[in-house]
Amino acid sequence: MSGQTAIHRSYLPRVAALLAVVLVVVLWGGILLRKSLPNGQVLLGQGVDTTGAAFITPIALAAALGLWFRTVWGWWLSLIAIGWQLTSYLLFLIIVLASGDRTGILTWLTGALLLGLLIVILLPGVRNACLKRPISS
Numbered sequence: 001m002s003g004q005t006a007i008h009r010s011y012l013p014r015v016a017a018l019l020a021v022v023l024v025v026v027l028w029g030g031i032l033l034r035k036s037l038p039n040g041q042v043l044l045g046q047g048v049d050t051t052g053a054a055f056i057t058p059i060a061l062a063a064a065l066g067l068w069f070r071t072v073w074g075w076w077l078s079l080i081a082i083g084w085q086l087t088s089y090l091l092f093l094i095i096v097l098a099s100g101d102r103t104g105i106l107t108w109l110t111g112a113l114l115l116g117l118l119i120v121i122l123l124p125g126v127r128n129a130c131l132k133r134p135i136s137s
Helices: 003-008 012-036 040-044 050-068 072-099 105-122 124-131
Strands: none
Touching: 012 040, 012 050, 012 072, 012 105, 012 124, 040 105, 050 072, 050 124, 072 105, 072 124, 105 124
């Protein structure tokens, strides 16, 4: 197998795509859990509200689709969206911690997923698989 074909067959873009879908599931799952559990805020902590999830979901799913099919636009969309969301999340976390509000499992899980997704997207295998197309014979 040639180097270009090996790059194109990398499984890492699909791992990144699955992480993006897991992020969406965690966001909506957190909303549902906080609404259905009377004291859920204590255990789950702060999280994205319905408006934020409705904004993030189509972008994350489009990025996941682009990563799954190893497209150039999918990689760039993912990088921009995750970079923006991670920056927003860090600002949100600073405010939550400074105000003394509770953090919980959901707060930290969301941050870990965002950071993990950014790391996976920046791995050479993902970048190369999405940005370097194999040369057709």
